[in-house]
Amino acid sequence: MTWSGGSFGSRAVCVLADNASPMTLDGTNTWVLREPGGSRSVVVDPGPSSPAHLDAVRAAAEDVAVVLLTHHHLDHSAAAREFAESVGCGVRALDPAYRLGSEGLGAGDVVAVDGLEVHVVATPGHTADSLSFVLPAERAVLTGDTVLGRGTTVVAHPDGSLGAYLESLDRLHALAAAHEIETIWPGHGPVIADALPALDQYLAHRQQRLEQVRDALRSLHAAARDGVPLDHDQLPRRIVEIVYADVDEVLWPAAELSVRAQLAYLSGGGRNL
Numbered sequence: 239m240t241w242s243g244g245s246f247g248s249r250a251v252c253v254l255a256d257n258a259s260p261m262t263l264d265g266t267n268t269w270v271l272r273e274p275g276g277s278r279s280v281v282v283d284p285g286p287s288s289p290a291h292l293d294a295v296r297a298a299a300e301d302v303a304v305v306l307l308t309h310h311h312l313d314h315s316a317a318a319r320e321f322a323e324s325v326g327c328g329v330r331a332l333d334p335a336y337r338l339g340s341e342g343l344g345a346g347d348v349v350a351v352d353g354l355e356v357h358v359v360a361t362p363g364h365t366a367d368s369l370s371f372v373l374p375a376e377r378a379v380l381t382g383d384t385v386l387g388r389g390t391t392v393v394a395h396p397d398g399s400l401g402a403y404l405e406s407l408d409r410l411h412a413l414a415a416a417h418e419i420e421t422i423w424p425g426h427g428p429v430i431a432d433a434l435p436a437l438d439q440y441l442a443h444r445q446q447r448l449e450q451v452r453d454a455l456r457s458l459h460a461a462a463r464d465g466v467p468l469d470h471d472q473l474p475r476r477i478v479e480i481v482y483a484d485v486d487e488v489l490w491p492a493a494e495l496s497v498r499a500q501l502a503y504l505s506g507g508g509r510n511l
């Protein structure tokens with residue numbers, strides 16, 4: 239399945255950045271949003287500092303009212319300040335360190351530009367500062383790295399947290415169940431036409447991984463009782479080798495962050511952290 243961005247609904251254009259990698263899939267999706275007939279646009283996640291990409295975003299966006307960030311990771315935020323300065327607007331983000339100008343961004347905020355409405359939903363978990371942006375007029379949600387167009391995301395322990403992540407998936411699931419969102423416009427990979435089954439799958443995948451981590455922990459502890467030494471510093475890596483055996487080894491360092499998040503979650507008593 240190739241993905242190269244394009245136009246979606248009547249309010250969105252996705253400009254794909256040229257930073258493809260195992261972690262960023264096809265590259266970062268920079269979203270340009272504008273109300274039909276509106277003169278100014280909103281740019282979500284300008285992405286990496288690539289002149290060709292930023293030129294393409296400027297061409298798609300023309301007059302930009304504001305830049306929004308889904309979260310602080312550099313593949314989304316690196317060019318935010320440079321891009322915003324070049325078009326003369328501010329950057330709004332949850333984390334003050336990534337803002338340009340005085341305006342913040344947080345749960346419940348509504349960003350309104352020439353009739354376009356973007357509703358901000360807190361979706362921490364991938365990172366503590368992860369936000370999603372709902373476009374009610376499109377029944378669409380921009381999820382950044384909270385939900386990807388392909389595969390699953392990393393819970394980037396210790397900034398990210400599995401308990402928060404599961405609650406965020408529940409929050410998005412409730413919006414989908416209420417038909418407030420039907421389609422997912424992710425930070426990487428293709429758009430997801432049908433939000434509800436995708437969110438079901440994400441929640442099921444997390445539960446399955448948790449079961450696998452629990453099982454791996456049990457077998458490592460059993461082996462330790464039988465005399466195979468268990469070095470606690472090596473525990474997350476040992477679990478990755480068991481649970482993520484089916485995953486490309488270049489992703490194991492990222493998987494280790496997710497395992498650390500899962501171990502923290504399990505030691506905290508599970509879902510009711």
Ligand SMILES: [Zn+2]
Binds near residue numbers: 266426
């Ligand atoms: Zn990303």
